[in-house]
Amino acid sequence: MSVFVWIETFSGQVVPGSWEALSAARILAKGDDLDVVALLFGTDDHAIIEDSHQRGAATCLVCSDETLLDYRLETYSTLLGELVKSRRPRAVVSAATNRGRELLASAAGDTESGLLSDVIDLRVEEGMIIGARAAYAGKVLMEMTANTNTAFVTVRGRAFPAAPRDDQRQGTIERVAPAPSSDAMPTEVLDFKSESGTISLADAAIIVSGGRGMASNPAEAPENLDGEEATIWKAKHGFANTLSPLAEILGAAIGASRAAVDAGYIPYEHQVGQTGKVVTPDLYIACGISGAIQHQAGMRNSKIIVAINKDADAPIFKLARYGIVGDLYEIVPALTAALNKQLR
Amino acid sequence: MAHIATFTRSTPDTAARVWVDDNGEVTWGDVATVVNPWDEYSLEETIVQAKSCGGDSTVIAIGGAINDDALKHSIAMGLQNALRIDEPGADMHDSLVWSALAAGAIRKLDDVDLIIFGKESVDVATDQHTFQLARRLGWTMLSYVAAIIDIDFEARAITVEKTLEQGKQTVAARLPAVISVMKGINDPRYPNFLGIRKAAKARIPVWSADDLGLTLPRPATAVLRYMNPPARDVSTEIVHGENVDAKAESLVARLLEEKVL
Known part of the structure; x- marks a missing residue:
C-alpha cells in the first residue's frame, strides 16, 4: 500500500x-x-x-x-x-x-x-x-x-x-495511461488573466493588512472627487503608496479587513477573515484595523501579530504581541524606513 | 422554463461566540442564526438570474428545522420556492450523505438547469459537498465563480469567470451545471417588507429519504471530538519611543529578535 x-x-x-x-x-x-x-x-x-x-x-x-x-x-x-x-x-x-x-x-x-x-x-x-x-x-x-x-x-x-x-x-x-474520459470536453477555457507578481495570502510568511483606518490618509484627493469618492481615493492611494512599500521590503502579501473591502478600498481577493481568507503567517501587521471578531477568525493563529492603530482600546491590541498606538500614515512610512536601514 | 436551484443552511451569527460546551457539543448560546454568510451571494445571484430569464427559483436546505430560518430569509429576499430535506438520524455533516440527499432532491424536482452554491459553509468550513453533488448528478462543476458572463438556457450554455490563486479564468461550459460563487459577485439585497410577510406565511415542505426514493450511503467520515482553540497566550507590549522613528526602530529590533523577518 x-x-x-x-x-x-x-x-x-x-x-x-x-x-x-x-x-x-x-x-x-x-x-x-x-x-x-x-x-x-x-x-x-x-x-x-x-x-x-x-x-x-x-x-x-x-x-x-x-x-x-x-x-x-x-x-x-x-x-x-x-x-x-x-x-x-x-x-x-x-x-x-x-x-x-x-x-x-x-x-x-x-x-x-x-x-x-x-x-x-x-x-x-x-x-x-x-x-x-x-x-x-x-x-x-x-x-x-x-x-x-x-x-x-x-x-x-x-x-x-x-x-x-x-x-x-x-x-x-x-x-500510466489516462482514464478513458467519459466527457466530451464540457468545459473550455477561453481566457486567462494572470495576477502574477502578487504573493498569495495563503502562502505568505508575512502579511501587511489595512482596514478602515486607511481612509484617514492625509494626502489630498483630486479636486473633482468629493465625499465618499474622495475617501475611497485616499484609502486606495494609501494601500498603493504607504502599505505596498512596506509589503515590498518585507516580501509580504497585502491583506485587508472586511470593512476596507466592503467600502471599496481594495478588491475582495485581499480580504482576511470569516468571509475572506484564513491565514497563518509568521508575522501579521494590522494597520488601521480595529479587530472585529470576524477579522480575528481569519488571522488569530498568526505567529506574531503587530497592531498599529490610533485607538488604544481597539480589540486588535488584545491579540497583538506588539502594538504601536498612533497614526498609521506616520508609523508605516517610519517602519518602512527603519526596515530599509536594517535589511538592505 | 429555466429552473435555478440553490442550497443554504442556518449558521450562527457571524459576530456570535461559538464554543464547545462541557458535553463536547458545539454551541452558540441563544444567539440567533443567520443564513450561511457565503450564501448571501448565491441567493442574490439565483434571484437575479431567475428574474433575468423569467425562470423559476428554488432554495433547498438539508437538515433539521433550524434551517427553516435560513429558508424563510431566502424567501424574504425573493426566492420563489423553498424546500427542506430531513432524514432524522442521517449524518448531515458527512458530505457523501449530504450530497446523496441533495442529488435526490434535484432529481425529484426533475427540471433544474443550474445549481448555485455559496463558496463554502461556515459551520463545516468546507465546500466538498458542492463538488460531490456535481459528481453524483454527472453535471459540469464550475467553482469559485467571480462573475457570470453569460447564460443561455435555450442553447444550454454558460460562460463564467473563475478565480484561481494565480488569476482569473474565463470558462465556457454546457448546462446543466453546478457553480459556486464568491463574495463580490453581487451586492446581496436586504429583504423588504413584502418579502418578510411572504416568508412569514410560507409553509415549507419537508421531504425524507423515502420521499426521494433513496437508500443513504454509509457516512465516510466521523467527527471524533470538538475542541476549543487554545487561548491565544499573548502579553501585548506597546512599543514606546520619543518619536515615530524611535518607535519604528524599536519595533524592528523586536521583530528581528523574534526571527520573523
Whole structure:
C-alpha cells in the first residue's frame, strides 16, 4: 500500500503547497510504513520528478498524456478516481488550493471515500488517520477520521513544513495511461488573466493588512472627487503608496479587513477573515484595523501579530504581541524606513 | 422554463461566540442564526438570474428545522420556492450523505438547469459537498465563480469567470451545471417588507429519504471530538519611543529578535 500525493503544477511550476502536502503524506506513510507515491499529471518534467524523489516520494506516477496538459477537473478527477480504485492507496493528499479542493472532493465522491479537508494537523493512531481542522470560521477545532479504505486529505497552506530535499534520495518512475474520459470536453477555457507578481495570502510568511483606518490618509484627493469618492481615493492611494512599500521590503502579501473591502478600498481577493481568507503567517501587521471578531477568525493563529492603530482600546491590541498606538500614515512610512536601514 | 436551484443552511451569527460546551457539543448560546454568510451571494445571484430569464427559483436546505430560518430569509429576499430535506438520524455533516440527499432532491424536482452554491459553509468550513453533488448528478462543476458572463438556457450554455490563486479564468461550459460563487459577485439585497410577510406565511415542505426514493450511503467520515482553540497566550507590549522613528526602530529590533523577518 501507499500514500498518494498530488503534485500540483501551474505554468510548469510546482505550487508551494504541494511540497507541504508531500510532508503531510510522509507523516501518514511513516505511521504505517508505506511508500509515498507522487502523482504528476500533465507534466513529464524531469526536474519536478527528481525534486519529488528527493523530497521523499519513492515513486512518481506520471501521466503526461496530451489530454492532461491543461488542468481540467473532469479529466483529472476521473484519472485520480481510477487510480484510487485500481491501486487502493491508504490516503490521497494534496494542498488545499482551489484546484486541490475540487479535485480531491470530486475523486473522493466518485470512490465513496472520506475526505478530511483543510487539515492543520495529522496523525495515525491504531491505523486510524486523524485530521485536525477548524470549523465555524476558526472559532472551534475538530478532529475527524475517515472510515474508508482510502482517506482523502487536503492540507491548509503553511500548516506543514515543505518536505526537505535530500540529494541522495532516488526513486522510481511509473508511467500510466489516462482514464478513458467519459466527457466530451464540457468545459473550455477561453481566457486567462494572470495576477502574477502578487504573493498569495495563503502562502505568505508575512502579511501587511489595512482596514478602515486607511481612509484617514492625509494626502489630498483630486479636486473633482468629493465625499465618499474622495475617501475611497485616499484609502486606495494609501494601500498603493504607504502599505505596498512596506509589503515590498518585507516580501509580504497585502491583506485587508472586511470593512476596507466592503467600502471599496481594495478588491475582495485581499480580504482576511470569516468571509475572506484564513491565514497563518509568521508575522501579521494590522494597520488601521480595529479587530472585529470576524477579522480575528481569519488571522488569530498568526505567529506574531503587530497592531498599529490610533485607538488604544481597539480589540486588535488584545491579540497583538506588539502594538504601536498612533497614526498609521506616520508609523508605516517610519517602519518602512527603519526596515530599509536594517535589511538592505 | 429555466429552473435555478440553490442550497443554504442556518449558521450562527457571524459576530456570535461559538464554543464547545462541557458535553463536547458545539454551541452558540441563544444567539440567533443567520443564513450561511457565503450564501448571501448565491441567493442574490439565483434571484437575479431567475428574474433575468423569467425562470423559476428554488432554495433547498438539508437538515433539521433550524434551517427553516435560513429558508424563510431566502424567501424574504425573493426566492420563489423553498424546500427542506430531513432524514432524522442521517449524518448531515458527512458530505457523501449530504450530497446523496441533495442529488435526490434535484432529481425529484426533475427540471433544474443550474445549481448555485455559496463558496463554502461556515459551520463545516468546507465546500466538498458542492463538488460531490456535481459528481453524483454527472453535471459540469464550475467553482469559485467571480462573475457570470453569460447564460443561455435555450442553447444550454454558460460562460463564467473563475478565480484561481494565480488569476482569473474565463470558462465556457454546457448546462446543466453546478457553480459556486464568491463574495463580490453581487451586492446581496436586504429583504423588504413584502418579502418578510411572504416568508412569514410560507409553509415549507419537508421531504425524507423515502420521499426521494433513496437508500443513504454509509457516512465516510466521523467527527471524533470538538475542541476549543487554545487561548491565544499573548502579553501585548506597546512599543514606546520619543518619536515615530524611535518607535519604528524599536519595533524592528523586536521583530528581528523574534526571527520573523
